[in-house]
Structures are given as C-alpha cells and as structure tokens.
Amino acid sequence: MPTDIEYSALLESWVLALRAERKSPATIKSYTDGVRGLFAWCDEQGAAREPTRASVNGYIAALLDSGKQPATARSRQLGIRRFTRWLADEGEIEADPLVGLKPPKLDAPIVEPLSDAELKALIQACAGKEFRDIRDTAIVRLMAETGIRAGSAP
Numbered sequence: 001m002p003t004d005i006e007y008s009a010l011l012e013s014w015v016l017a018l019r020a021e022r023k024s025p026a027t028i029k030s031y032t033d034g035v036r037g038l039f040a041w042c043d044e045q046g047a048a049r050e051p052t053r054a055s056v057n058g059y060i061a062a063l064l065d066s067g068k069q070p071a072t073a074r075s076r077q078l079g080i081r082r083f084t085r086w087l088a089d090e091g092e093i094e095a096d097p098l099v100g101l102k103p104p105k106l107d108a109p110i111v112e113p114l115s116d117a118e119l120k121a122l123i124q125a126c127a128g129k130e131f132r133d134i135r136d137t138a139i140v141r142l143m144a145e146t147g148i149r150a151g152s153a154p
Helices: 004-020 025-045 053-065 070-089 116-125 131-146
Strands: none
Touching (some): 004 025, 025 053, 025 070, 116 131
16 A cells, blocks of 8 residues: 555646646546545544555544535545546556445425516516527426426436
C-alpha cells in the first residue's frame, strides 16, 4: 500500500489523468474535493491517509453527522471511489477496496401539488397567440389533467 506521501503524489497524478481525459474543471473539483476531504478527515482522526472502506465510511458518516446533505456525501464518496478505481487500474494498489461500497441513500423530495389558484396563474402566464405560448399551455394542461410529471417520462 502507498504511504500518506505517495497518496498525495498519486492524487496529483490522477488529476493530470483526469485533465488528459478532458474532464471538466467542475468534475475534477468535485472528485478531488472528496479525496482531499477524506485526507483531511484522516488527519483529524490521527489515522493514515488511506482510502479504506472503514475510513471512507467514517468520513461519509462524519459529513452526514455534521449536517451535510446526502447528495454532497454521495458526491464526495463517488470522487473517492473513482480515485481508488484509478489506483487499481494503474497498479498502484492490488485491488479497489471500495468495490461494492454502497452510496448514501438520497431522500426523495416531497413536492406539494399546485393549488387551484397557482394552476390558474401558471396557465395565465402561458397565455398568448404565439406557437410557444400555445405549446406551453398544452403542456401545462396535459400535466394538470393527467398527473404526468417530467420525471415520469421514460
């Protein structure tokens, strides 16, 4: 297993590989935020900077306990998992220790239906004689009458 110093150097090498794959700067930042966050958490715990199942689970639990959103914790874990997969692919570690690690469950948001007044206001906002106005009115009426939602489409 690489040491703490080697993991830091490997992180920079991984960033270079991500750039060579033409990953967006936002994607690279998202991935590396997870790995750097894990390393910082390991430092706080006095543990080795090693992406093990135990350390990743501890870090993710700490994020959630501190009030971070499940989506943030999931994103951080994804970055760490991508890093360990890259380490295994590059032969830096024998096997990816995070294979099969389950991501944090995301909460399904509860969306309240529109009131009659809100629905009337939405249809009124679509009023007009241009094609887009007629199209938007048809879409809103279809959704209101059938209960179909954008997320329902295949």
